[in-house]
Amino acid sequence: MNTSSSANAKGANNQDSAKRGMWSSRLAFILAATGSAVGLGNIWKFPYITGENGGGAFVLVYLLCIAAVGLPIMMAEVLIGRRGGHSPVKSVRLITEHDRANPAWRWMAAVAVLAAFLILSFYSVIGGWAMSYVGTAATGQLAGQSADQIGAIFTDLLGSPVSLLLWHTVFMALVMLVVAKGVRFGIERAVTILMPALFVLLLLLVGYAMTTGFFGQAVAFLFQPDFSKLTTAGVLIALGHAFFTLSLGMAIMMAYGSYLPKNVSIAKTSIAVSVMDTGVALLAGLAIFPIVFANGLEPGAGPGLIFQTLPLAFGQMPMGSLFGTLFFVLLVFAAWTSGISLLEPLVEWLEERKGMNRMVSTLSAGIACWALGIASILSLNLWSGFAPLGMFSMFEGKTIFDLLDFFTANILLPLGGLLVAVFAGWIMSREALERELAMSPGAFSLWYRVLRYFAPVAVAVVFIYNLIA
Numbered sequence: 001m002n003t004s005s006s007a008n009a010k011g012a013n014n015q016d017s018a019k020r021g022m023w024s025s026r027l028a029f030i031l032a033a034t035g036s037a038v039g040l041g042n043i044w045k046f047p048y049i050t051g052e053n054g055g056g057a058f059v060l061v062y063l064l065c066i067a068a069v070g071l072p073i074m075m076a077e078v079l080i081g082r083r084g085g086h087s088p089v090k091s092v093r094l095i096t097e098h099d100r101a102n103p104a105w106r107w108m109a110a111v112a113v114l115a116a117f118l119i120l121s122f123y124s125v126i127g128g129w130a131m132s133y134v135g136t137a138a139t140g141q142l143a144g145q146s147a148d149q150i151g152a153i154f155t156d157l158l159g160s161p162v163s164l165l166l167w168h169t170v171f172m173a174l175v176m177l178v179v180a181k182g183v184r185f186g187i188e189r190a191v192t193i194l195m196p197a198l199f200v201l202l203l204l205l206v207g208y209a210m211t212t213g214f215f216g217q218a219v220a221f222l223f224q225p226d227f228s229k230l231t232t233a234g235v236l237i238a239l240g241h242a243f244f245t246l247s248l249g250m251a252i253m254m255a256y257g258s259y260l261p262k263n264v265s266i267a268k269t270s271i272a273v274s275v276m277d278t279g280v281a282l283l284a285g286l287a288i289f290p291i292v293f294a295n296g297l298e299p300g301a302g303p304g305l306i307f308q309t310l311p312l313a314f315g316q317m318p319m320g321s322l323f324g325t326l327f328f329v330l331l332v333f334a335a336w337t338s339g340i341s342l343l344e345p346l347v348e349w350l351e352e353r354k355g356m357n358r359m360v361s362t363l364s365a366g367i368a369c370w371a372l373g374i375a376s377i378l379s380l381n382l383w384s385g386f387a388p389l390g391m392f393s394m395f396e397g398k399t400i401f402d403l404l405d406f407f408t409a410n411i412l413l414p415l416g417g418l419l420v421a422v423f424a425g426w427i428m429s430r431e432a433l434e435r436e437l438a439m440s441p442g443a444f445s446l447w448y449r450v451l452r453y454f455a456p457v458a459v460a461v462v463f464i465y466n467l468i469a
């Protein structure tokens with residue numbers, strides 16, 4: 001049975017690839033992976049957690065986490081996917097069969113699929129906020145408004161379960177539409193245009209932010225570390241966010257890596273994706289914080305930060321309605337390409353395990369995720385006082401929305417990343433790793449050591465410290 005399934009594996013893989021297509025080039029993979037990585041995490045979450053955690057020192061830890069933990073693990077994830085050549089769960093199983101390891105490792109991929117599902121349920125709600133702001137900007141409602149008036153637009157949106165539900169539904173529908181069709185050239189082509197456009201628009205916004213007179217203060221806030229403001233919880237948040245923003249620990253890079261042609265360098269592509277992802281996050285910070293300081297806003301304002309700062313700028317700059325609309329359209333696209341990558345693993349798994357066709361599996365996964373999203377929506381208004389785990393001091397005052405975010409980003413993702421590092425570093429055969437990476441011996445041994453020792457220990461220490469502290 002086993003032999004026949006492995007023997008079929010190659011053929012099935014070729015069929016899959018013909019059906020869903022190998023990436024047409026290295027660039028296509030980079031763009032798709034970047035499409036997944038660059039999303040709300042960069043433009044919405046990074047600035048607000050940086051604000052909440054005091055700036056510079058947090059940014060420094062975050063950059064270290066990206067370079068020393070995130071990047072090596074991204075390489076490992078892509079490598080596992082390309083070596084296995086199938087959906088993440090099956091790829092891991094085939095590798096364990098080949099390397100005579102414990103088949104229980106495939107549960108690693110199952111946890112990853114669960115994490116992606118949970119994230120999408122609230123990610124879609126935020127994607128909905130971005131969509132609603134497209135309308136707000138396009139109809140000129142931001143023009144000439146004060147900080148308080150802009151703040152009220154946001155508070156009104158969060159206070160309205162009906163609008164939130166409407167936009168959440170539209171966002172999920174868009175994600176399902178693409179996933180149901182299979183991620184084909186549509187996505188590949190869309191990200192080719194959209195990602196560069198987002199980059200250019202962010203640069204323009206940074207240009208505007210330079211005119212506010214507070215650019216220097218923002219640069220100091222982001223890049224001058226003040227370690228007295230860094231908490232151990234902050235370190236965990238930085239680590240969790242490194243995984244979140246690079247889309248790691250959710251088997252997504254495995255799934256995308258399985259379509260990567262063999263002759264493409266995994267290291268170079270992973271570096272390209274990480275650099276672009278980090279670049280977008282830093283640009284977002286440089287666009288946002290000058291406006292925050294210029295208008296006397298609070299950097300630690302939380303999840304509403306970008307919805308209260310950038311709109312102020314759009315309301316004051318020439319052609320602000322146009323730029324504002326464009327910006328939120330691009331933000332929606334960035335969120336959309338990430339949302340698609342979040343739904344894909346579960347859909348693939350349902351197809352493989354339950355034998356559902358793509359349409360049915362997309363509908364089941366999408367609707368379940370949509371339904372769970374309603375809990376996040378309600379926790380922003382009607383249930384805002386409901387803290388299900390409030391009896392633990394660590395979770396005091398955390399709503400369902402906060403808990404989902406905390407549990408996925410700070411627990412499931414680091415855990416998933418840790419497992420990937422151990423699996424690639426300790427379970428897979430070294431020859432296979434060397435063959436897939438095809439790097440110089442020096443570079444390989446650096447990566448191998450970081451993956452085997454540094455990354456797992458760093459994640460475990462931060463993790464355990466936060467549990468007991």
Ligand code: PHE
Pocket residue numbers: 036037038039040041042116119244245246247248250252338339341342
């Ligand atoms: N990386 C995406 C972002 O920064 C979010 C995401 C997380 C997407 C996990 C896919 C998987 O917005």
